[in-house]
Amino acid sequence: MLILVPTPIDEESQLESTAKERILFDLEHNPEKTLILVEDLKPGRQRWLRWGMPREWIERFVAYNEHTRHNIMNDMVLAMKSGSKIYLMSDGGLPAFCDPGMELVDLCHQQRIRVTATPFPHSIALALAMSGFPHNQYRFLGFPPQKADERTKYFKDMVNMPETLILMDAPYRLKKVLEELIASGMNRELYLGLDLNSSNELGLRGQVSKIMNKIPNEKREFIVVIAPRL
Structure with a gap:
């Protein structure tokens, strides 16, 4: 399963509570089958710690961005097919909305892997992100x-x-x-x-x-x- 995790676009706000609870639950109960993808490692780690998330997990982050996506997408799909949950975060905002996450969402649909998201209030942007379709226009x-x-x-x-x-x-x-x-x-x-x-x-x-x-x-x-x- 691929789970899109919208993150605050400012530096002060906390991660949405349902998203935080869901991630913490999987890290505690199924750590070997939980993966965290972030757009960039350094800011991703800084935000993670600011949100009060487990420090020991920052060394296990995987960078997913325009430079790394083609090298890791197939491995991520294989992991999800074997039962892993992958949480995808961008540097701010909704992942897969006008960013490289779109390609991973598209590949998940092609491989019949479920795509979902933690709460996000804008249905149009959320549907675009979860569709995996190109949407520059x-x-x-x-x-x-x-x-x-x-x-x-x-x-x-x-x-x-x-x-x-x-x-x-x-x-x-x-x-x-x-x-x-x-x-x-x-x-x-x-x-x-x-x-x-x-x-x-x-x-x-x-x-x-x-x-x-x-x-x-x-x-x-x-x-x-x-x-x-x-």
């Missing part, structure tokens, strides 16, 4: 219109938009949205995030026709991220 399309003709145009138009796309709708319209994507001719891969950051969280990535067969029957809050056009 993205467009938030909001909620589809209510009127049938406007709604049809909304889905038809997005097929020709080249950038990464994000949309949302009411929980009871999840199946309808997926059906409308299929009807529009959308053939790009998508990420469907259901109840992100909750105990019922589910993330699905693939072609919309395959995701249709995996969605739960009950109503769920959702956000859709569509991969950029190749």
Whole structure:
């Protein structure tokens, strides 16, 4: 499992409490299967100690950044496939959002490794990070219109938009949205995030026709991220 850990962008704030509790629990109860990836070792260690985390762990940090990622990604995937949990932190903010963590998230999806995150309050950025799709350029399309003709145009138009796309709708319209994507001719891969950051969280990535067969029957809050056009 890959766990994205958002970190404060300032030097004074503490790590979010749920993230801290979760990391400490795994370090105590399953240390041999817990790995910590940080963007840069020195600032990562400084923050770790400032947060009151176990000093003995700073020597076991692994640097994951634009210079090291290609050398360690495959090893990290093998570790996760063998049952390890990997916590990924950036120097500040949300890892995998416009940073090299995106490539590790993408590889996890390809290898059917679960990707999740500790609490983060911005659903759009969180869904983009958890999708693993390139998002140097993205467009938030909001909620589809209510009127049938406007709604049809909304889905038809997005097929020709080249950038990464994000949309949302009411929980009871999840199946309808997926059906409308299929009807529009959308053939790009998508990420469907259901109840992100909750105990019922589910993330699905693939072609919309395959995701249709995996969605739960009950109503769920959702956000859709569509991969950029190749």
